[in-house]
Amino acid sequence: MCGVEAHLPWPAPTAPGPLDASLRLPGSKSMTARALVLAANSLGSSTLRGPLRARDTELMAAGLRAMGCHVSTVDDNLWLLRSRPLQGPARVDVGLAGSVMRFLPPVASLATGVVSFDGHPRSRRRPMAPLIGALRSLGARIDTENGLPFTVHGAGRITGGEVTLDASASSQLVTGLLLSASGFDRGVVVRHVGPPVPRPHLDLTVHMLRAAGAGVDDSRPDVWSVEPGRLNGRAWSIEPDLSSAAPFLAAALVTGGTVTVQGWPPTTSQPAHRLLDLLGRMGGRPAMTPRGLVMRGTGAVHGLSADLTGISEYAAILAALATVADSPSHLFGMGQLRGHEGADELGRLAAALTGLGAGVTLEPDGLRIRPRPLRGGTLRTHGDRHLAHAGALLGLAVEGVRLDDVTCTAKTLPEFPRLWSSMVYGYEGDSAEAEARIRRG
Template sequence: MTGTSLHPDPWPAPLAPGPVDATVTVPGSKSVTNRGLVLAALAAEPGWLRRPLRSRDTLLMVEALRAMGVGIEEAPSRSDFGAGGPSGGGEAWRVIPAGLRGPASVDVGNAGTVMRFLPPVAALADGPIRFDGDPRSHERPLHGVIDALTALGARIDDDGRGALPLTVHGGGALDGGPVEVDASSSSQFVSALLLSAPRFNQGVEVRHTGETLPSLPHIRMTVDMLRAAGAAVDSPDSGGEPNVWRVAPSALLGRDLIVEPDLSNAQPFLAAALVTGGRVTIPDWPAHTTQPGDALREIFTEMGGSCELTESGLTFTGSGSVHGIDVDLSDVGELTPGIAAVAALADSESVLRGVGHLRLHETDRLAALTKELGALGCDISETSDGLRIRPRPLHGGVFHTYDDHRLATAAAVVGLAVEGVQVENVATTAKTLPDFPELWTGMLGSETAPAGPAVQG
């Protein structure tokens, strides 16, 4: 876990005046937006992303692809849902593929999708592409992508670190073929190779060799989006060999993609309904999706709420009681901070399992949650692969976020029920959820909390 940042004016998390009753429009999915941008950049014809998420992570992806020669234009978007759609304001990006080229420099920030998805793209470029980012990005594992690309014929200079900074010396093409990768520390290693594989001369056969594979829904999302773009993919879900994914070489279609709301970013608002015994509606919740956040319907229902999914969206209602849970979150690890926050307010013990890989995320999320919830009075301890939480009366205090957006939103959830919680660096939520403080206070202060203005940088 990296050290705490110095932000002299922490955000006072508002205490809920009573049960919430609100409709909250959540911006588009980061995972879908960034995968859609990569696939569109590699397509054989221009495409559209409509209602994309505009946040730090997605704007870093846009600027990185532009640096490599891809045209990305902003334009008003026609929308089947009108101007009030999930990304707020009906915006769209038109992506115009071009010959990928260097030299170029890419700032990945601390975005796992950018640092892992783009080196394979850079291997297809003509010229060197240098990758660097925030200090924490140097600590996050990248060896799976580096080693696999090297085995497939790419030339990468990383001074043997298996991490950033690095330079990919693009040769204009990559042979591809079979490769082994241990993706135990991040499913993004697999997704990174699959997304660019249609452009490899031989496609790719990715064989995961590790004992565990976290966040499988994100790999399923990658596979589904590849198929929608015209790629031929053989995967375990379609009857293929376990832990093996094959992508045939092919041209990708330029799509007209409408980005789903980000269901993981809906978590704090659903948690607000659960914690306060209120009701929150998230418009346009998809009936079928590969997003991990869809698991919240089942998890939060088990913790004391109920939900109804209709054509207009998902309505979640709290019962006034919050129960502990024993749950394996290996497929949905990104939900852990929010679930831990709710568990700290429950009436019984919770055990969150299968998330040891969170020690390698934006920060060491297990250590951070243990320290910060513990500082507010919670009896919380790390296990080998997760957390054990025994609720006790909590008190106010400064909740440090370690520049991690999901820690900031988790702190806000605790603050609904505990007076005096102050969130250090709430602005870090702009990584994936622009204007979170405005959305949060809007949820508490009126029936409808519309999305705020898009983040411009």
């Protein structure tokens, strides 16, 4: 528990020319995590077809097992959950997964017995106080100083009712309450007060709750209510993780090539439409085909002025693209990244791009980027997969870019090094062989 994982430096491959690649991405982390929790809170059995097997989702499954839920992940493509009365004593390792840290305490409050939570030392700096305070006001007993480590003393039930909190630090603070609220005696009414909360992931939560049979009302701004009532197990089909597609699609723009993402859903509750719109404005040409979503580069990358409120997960990729554009860019609406999860992620992004020669001005809620010749160098990821993806993207166009750690990509996409090298070289070997090919250039 709380161990520190070894880092693996990684030289980003340079594209030999315009790409012509087709790939299939694993399942959505956001959908997999929510489906696991909903299945644990449902009567009977549930299945997850096409789930994401990654560091965060494995921790979620392990946490549910620790509380007594039957979770079978033997088959990579079909996970089975069978609900049982949840109980302690149990220990949950949240690792670096904000979803585990925020989705499972409400589940533990419905268990019988003691459930203790801890994780990576960096997780102890992440905001938890609003969720802990909300759970206490709803009837849960939690021992903590408002952060990890903490202990939930489950009584098998929780009163529920109305609660007000500031969830501006993370929409997961609301999602964690909503996912378990149907099991509360009075359900829940959650009111957010404070700066705006990004909606896309909350909309996904509401969509999946309704699919599971919950009565949900989100018609009022910053208010969500869930009616009490048991959910029934069901079959979940997990969509591909469209947020993980961002660096691959952007690669088509950088190289002036074509990248196809197979299995792209014709409709989705993931916020992918905004990504496609922004990539289109920067020079990409997206098109839905029978093979999947095809992104074509035109040989030019254009500068962009865009508000990224609610889609800050795309900030690193769009900023990296902006450094090789034909005009300046202004990306804003990202003020929450200045203190996101206890770290200045926006400042780290600016420093990483500047370190490779980009002209970047850091602002309170965004970046101004002036394209200029880039150079190779080591990009510090700080354990952030988004920075790793940005470094890999720039490595396509700039020789000598090296990530100080590629293992951080395993948080949501363990196959990233293999998929990336396969896209660049058309090579389908295992990760070790693909890595060797990259090192040989």
